[in-house]
Amino acid sequence: MRYLTFALTKGRLADKTLEKLEKTGITCEEMKDKSSRKLIFVNEEKKLKFFLAKGPDVPTYVEHGAADIGVSGKDIIMEENRAIYEVLDLGFGKCRMCICGFPEAKELLAHHEMIKVATKYPRIARDYFHNKKHQTVDIIKLNGSIELAPIVGLSDVICDIVETGSTLKENGLTVLEEVCPLSARMVVNQVSMRMEAERIRGIIEALRGVS
Amino acid sequence: MKNRLLHTPEGVRDIYGEELERKELLENRLKSLIKSYGYKEIETPSFEYFDIFSKDTGITSSREVYKFFDRENNTLALRPDFTPGVARAAVKYFFEDEDPKRLCYLGKTFSNHSGLQGKLKEVTELGLEYLGEPSSDADAEMINIAVELLKDAGLTDFQICVGNAEYFKGLCEGAGLDADTVAELSENIRNKNYFGTLDALNDVDAPDSIKSTLRSFPDFFGNIEILDEAQKKVKGIKRSEDAVKRLKELYDRLKIYGVQDYITFDLGMLSKHDYYTGVIFRAYTFGTGDAIIRGGRYDKLLKNFGRDKAAVGFTLIIDQLLSTLKRQNIEGEAGKEEAYIYYDSVSFEAALKKATELRAKGIYTAMTRLNDGIKPSGTHKGSGNSLVIYFSDGKEKKI
Numbered sequence: 001m002r003y004l005t006f007a008l009t010k011g012r013l014a015d016k017t018l019e020k021l022e023k024t025g026i027t028c029e030e031m032k033d034k035s036s037r038k039l040i041f042v043n044e045e046k047k048l049k050f051f052l053a054k055g056p057d058v059p060t061y062v063e064h065g066a067a068d069i070g071v072s073g074k075d076i077i078m079e080e081n082r083a084i085y086e087v088l089d090l091g092f093g094k095c096r097m098c099i100c101g102f103p104e105a106k107e108l109l110a111h112h113e114m115i116k117v118a119t120k121y122p123r124i125a126r127d128y129f130h131n132k133k134h135q136t137v138d139i140i141k142l143n144g145s146i147e148l149a150p151i152v153g154l155s156d157v158i159c160d161i162v163e164t165g166s167t168l169k170e171n172g173l174t175v176l177e178e179v180c181p182l183s184a185r186m187v188v189n190q191v192s193m194r195m196e197a198e199r200i201r202g203i204i205e206a207l208r209g210v211s
Numbered sequence: 212m213k214n215r216l217l218h219t220p221e222g223v224r225d226i227y228g229e230e231l232e233r234k235e236l237l238e239n240r241l242k243s244l245i246k247s248y249g250y251k252e253i254e255t256p257s258f259e260y261f262d263i264f265s266k267d268t269g270i271t272s273s274r275e276v277y278k279f280f281d282r283e284n285n286t287l288a289l290r291p292d293f294t295p296g297v298a299r300a301a302v303k304y305f306f307e308d309e310d311p312k313r314l315c316y317l318g319k320t321f322s323n324h325s326g327l328q329g330k331l332k333e334v335t336e337l338g339l340e341y342l343g344e345p346s347s348d349a350d351a352e353m354i355n356i357a358v359e360l361l362k363d364a365g366l367t368d369f370q371i372c373v374g375n376a377e378y379f380k381g382l383c384e385g386a387g388l389d390a391d392t393v394a395e396l397s398e399n400i401r402n403k404n405y406f407g408t409l410d411a412l413n414d415v416d417a418p419d420s421i422k423s424t425l426r427s428f429p430d431f432f433g434n435i436e437i438l439d440e441a442q443k444k445v446k447g448i449k450r451s452e453d454a455v456k457r458l459k460e461l462y463d464r465l466k467i468y469g470v471q472d473y474i475t476f477d478l479g480m481l482s483k484h485d486y487y488t489g490v491i492f493r494a495y496t497f498g499t500g501d502a503i504i505r506g507g508r509y510d511k512l513l514k515n516f517g518r519d520k521a522a523v524g525f526t527l528i529i530d531q532l533l534s535t536l537k538r539q540n541i542e543g544e545a546g547k548e549e550a551y552i553y554y555d556s557v558s559f560e561a562a563l564k565k566a567t568e569l570r571a572k573g574i575y576t577a578m579t580r581l582n583d584g585i586k587p588s589g590t591h592k593g594s595g596n597s598l599v600i601y602f603s604d605g606k607e608k609k610i
Contacts, residue, residue, distance in 0.1 A: 191501065
């Protein structure tokens, strides 16, 4: 039998994914050893391999078939826009993609005037403003601490992930509009989905069955 | 820095030596297999008017087409795929009578997709078109050739996945869905996104029976048995029923060809574009992340060029097939026998005689003069068996 390879997003998402997989009887003891420096973890009995990757790289591994199955956030799947199958909403890692800013900025979103949007997700922001709101925007790509942008006057609003909203609140910012809800998704390579249809559909069914 | 002169732009590469030989051998084998079914080769220009590859006639989005201008300021495009050009040429030259036409092609295509994804921007495609024959016999001939090609290339473990876009279109029509909803549903079904499909259907006002069928798209994927189930669900929706019937008919033909073991069905395999009008198929195997053969029926395409003719075809990306063979450790055909003859200044005549003999036997032979004191490096090993012969003082010598 061929190995099925999983690419998991490093960090909390991987832990939650393993927890959920464990409920369906898929375990990877090797991975529980946090001091291990291994890059690939194997479950010989079920012929499974696991590795950890940075979030935005997971769809890339899956698209190229280097991993058969991946787990990553919906935000990353939307931003990367790879040719992969998005087969399952895993139900954890829930948050929202929002347009945020000072309350006064709400007015800017009500018209079609040109505004500046800072974001880590240029594709999502562009798609939302161009195709849903039909507003022309100037997108500024940042790599972190997006909340800073409106505070220091770099942009009018931001497009970012909101979990609890407490960082926003502390800095006088607020959610102005919701772009879409987010959560962890399971993605599958197109070739694997067909060549390993039985095993992969078995895993999907099993995961669907556990909460 | 002069070094820049040594590099190729991202997405293109040099192919040489053993790799090129393997590639050529494979190309010729596969091309002659296609020709054995009566397909005639056609060469269309590498660039044409951009309109030939526009939204109605092509599957490559305009953003990914390399465009430039001629002296009269017409927009030209490097072909991103062969089909529109071949269709144009076919309408222009071949349809003086009503007989179906069989055409095949081999050549490079170009697409300017975003970089750093490990994808080539220039690839070699081998493909064929069967024009003017609307029946499922033509579809079956296509799929059979696809199977034969992959088998001939040395693959054993692969699948041809067959769908029919009409099934989904019939359902949407039956439910009276608007274009936006259809686009959203189609994207979710195409991505096998079950939850997204459910969400998209939530606020849709449509008969429950159709909604439940749209929800079951993930089940319409597997062996021939799934077609019965899919057929039951669309009783009364003629367009969808016809789509299933067509696939069953096709399967019967494929059984006669004896290739049914390679076939699976997926009614959720929808194309992003409105280009495909009926049966659609793709070949999958391990070693590439994507399909290596893509094809289907595009009965509306030729109309754009002025003739209302049916069309079915597929294309195989040679570069992908080669890398798949390499990853699956499948040896290609060995290269031709080669010989290297080295001679000193007084042995020219003897060396040439030997070389002519070898060349007459079909052995590729290179003659190189050895200047005094310089030994051949022996690094130019070709594929297959290479023979090295030395001549000095007019005589053949063993070393």
